[in-house]
Amino acid sequence: xxxxxxxxxxxxxxxxxxxxxxxxxxxxxxxxxxxxxxxxxxxxxxxxxxxxxxxxxxxxxxxxxxxxxxxxxxxxxxxxxxxxxxxxxxxxxxxxxxxxxxxxxxxxxxxxxxxxxxxxxxxxxxxxxxxxxxxxxxxxxxxxxxxxxxxxxxxxxxxxxxxxxxxxxxxxxxxxxxxxxxxxxxxxxxxxxxxxxxxxxxxxxxxxxxxxxxxxxxxxxxxxxxxxxxxxxxxxxxxxxxxxxxxxxxxxxxxxxxxxxxxxxxxxxxxxxxxxxxxxxxxxxxxxxxxxxxxxxxxxxxxxxxxxxxxxxxxxxxxxxxxxxxxxxxxxxxxxxxxxxx
Numbered sequence: 519x520x521x522x523x524x525x526x527x528x529x530x531x532x533x534x535x536x537x538x539x540x541x542x543x544x545x546x547x548x549x550x551x552x553x554x555x556x557x558x559x560x561x562x563x564x565x566x567x568x569x570x571x572x573x574x575x576x577x578x579x580x581x582x583x584x585x586x587x588x589x590x591x592x593x594x595x596x597x598x599x600x601x602x603x604x605x606x607x608x609x610x611x612x613x614x615x616x617x618x619x620x621x622x623x624x625x626x627x628x629x630x631x632x633x634x635x636x637x638x639x640x641x642x643x644x645x646x647x648x649x650x651x652x653x654x655x656x657x658x659x660x661x662x663x664x665x666x667x668x669x670x671x672x673x674x675x676x677x678x679x680x681x682x683x684x685x686x687x688x689x690x691x692x693x694x695x696x697x698x699x700x701x702x703x704x705x706x707x708x709x710x711x712x713x714x715x716x717x718x719x720x721x722x723x724x725x726x727x728x729x730x731x732x733x734x735x736x737x738x739x740x741x742x743x744x745x746x747x748x749x750x751x752x753x754x755x756x757x758x759x760x761x762x763x764x765x766x767x768x769x770x771x772x773x774x775x776x777x778x779x780x781x782x783x784x785x786x787x788x789x790x791x792x793x794x795x796x797x798x799x800x801x802x803x804x805x806x807x808x809x810x811x812x813x814x815x816x817x818x819x820x821x822x823x824x825x826x827x828x829x830x831x832x833x834x835x836x837x838x839x840x841x842x843x844x845x846x847x848x849x850x851x852x853x854x855x856x857x858x859x860x
Contacts (some may be wrong), residue, residue, distance in 0.1 A: 546623050547665035547692065554581035555688075558674035558681070564596055565608045573613055576676075580623060591618045597631065601762075604771050605636035607673070607686075631691040634673070636762075636771060643687040644827045645762070645769050647819050650689050651831070652731050652761040654815045658808055659727055662701060662720065662747055662755045665692040687822070691759060694745045703749035710739055711746055711754070713791045714859075720755040722801045725790025728758065729852065730805070730838045732765025732786045734774055766834055786838070792856035802842055802852075809839055 546553075556579040564574055573593035582588045596602055597611040612630045619625050633649065635642035653666045671688040674681055698705045713721070716738060724744075728736060736743040736758060743760040763772045765784040772783045780787050812835065820828060841847045 545625065546627060546690065547667055553667055553669045555579065555669045556587075556672045556674070558676045558683075559594055560677060561608070561675040562677070564594065564610070565602060567596055570595065578612070578624075582623070588622065590614060590622050590624055594632075601636060601771075605634075606638050607634040607636065607684075609634060627693065627696065629693045631693075632688060633691060634671075634688050635686055636769065638684055641824060641827060644823050645767055646687040646689065647823050648767045648827070648831065649761050649764075650687075651816065651819055652764065652766060653689075653691075653759075654818070655731075655812060656727055656758065658811050658815065659804075660720065660723055660755075662749075662757050664694070664697055664757060664759050665700075666690065694757075697745070697757065698747055701747060701749060703747045703755075706746040706748045706754055707741075708746075711741070713739060715754050716746070717753045717755055718793050718797060719801070720753075722790060722793055722797050723804070724756045724758060725788065726801050726805055726852075728764075729786055729788045729790070730835070731761060731767075732784060732834075733758075733761055733763060734778055734780070734783075734787055734789055735760070735763035736789075766831070768830075784834075786841075786851065788852045788855040790856055792858055795853060798853055798856075802848060806839075806842055 557576065559574050559576045567574075573595045575591065575593050577589045578592050579587050579589045591614075593613045593615075594610045595613075596608045598609045601609050610632045612632060614624050614628060614630075616628070619627065624630075633646065635646050650666060650668055653664060656663045667690040669688045669690065671686045672683055673686055673688075674683040692700075694705055721738070724738075728734075738744045738746065738756045743758060745757045745759070747755045747757050749755060761767055762769050763783060765772075765782070765786065768784060774780055774783055774785075778787060816828075816831060816835070823831075841851050
């Protein structure tokens with residue numbers, strides 16, 4: 519039994535390495551620079567739209583060279599529920615018809631999520647950068663992740679002569695079905711998924727990440743903010759998204775469930791299921807080995823984010839690594855806090 523399990527893990531790791539090396543990154547996500555974008559639509563009409571089938575036509579303009587811009591005709595609609603109610607900027611989903619996107623930067627992307635700041639004031643752009651940072655961190659941890667593209671967005675509220683523009687940080691998130699295609703798998707769709715149908719190493723790797731950023735707003739069982747990717751041979755891997763409720767982002771609207779034994783999103787709570795302790799130690803070693811790489815990713819947003827927010831990020835990650843580096847803290851905060859199956 520142990521020999522067969524070891525062989526399975528070996529094959530899964532080999533497949534992961536192949537995915538990491540060979541999975542093609544489409545043009546939109548294949549460039550390192552921040553994309554400059556201009557977009558406009560009527561804020562009020564969009565927010566009032568309660569139908570997933572009603573889209574608003576507009577044009578997305580994007581810079582392709584120093585002095586040159588291109589554009590693509592798109593349709594937009596609101597997405598999400600809670601942020602639509604509380605935020606000034608409504609989260610949106612883009613749809614681009616094939617005849618419009620052919621030959622453009624968006625050629626491979628029928629749909630995209632656009633992540634916007636919640637509010638138009640304060641540290642709104644810093645919060646976006648921190649959530650984008652979460653996606654960048656997860657890319658270091660595993661090849662099974664969503665591609666993202668950071669933008670410098672000029673967003674205009676189209677309301678006749680009183681139109682108003684806002685200069686924002688924002689980012690695109692890859693469509694989940696395109697992510698699955700890129701990684702050679704399919705999205706597993708079920709109302710509830712047994713946690714032990716997830717590949718254990720991938721599951722614990724994911725659970726450590728959610729603990730690191732202090733995110734409790736997820737469930738692999740019900741696919742809440744987690745897509746389940748099935749790759750050959752019928753291996754199920756969690757792929758997380760939407761980190762705005764995490765303690766690392768620390769959005770003013772973020773809150774934790776009353777069912778959890780914590781009071782603040784800044785409190786970490788390990789919500790992964792119990793596995794063999796040896797697996798916990800393996801993933802612990804992985805995260806310890808990646809510490810310098812995490813700091814390097816953090817430096818990539820250093821010039822764009824407020825110094826106070828940067829100091830807070832460093833302190834928050836330092837606290838996570840302090841737990842990993844101390845045997846007693848690691849045992850008390852992670853190993854014995856895992857969720858039992860009964």
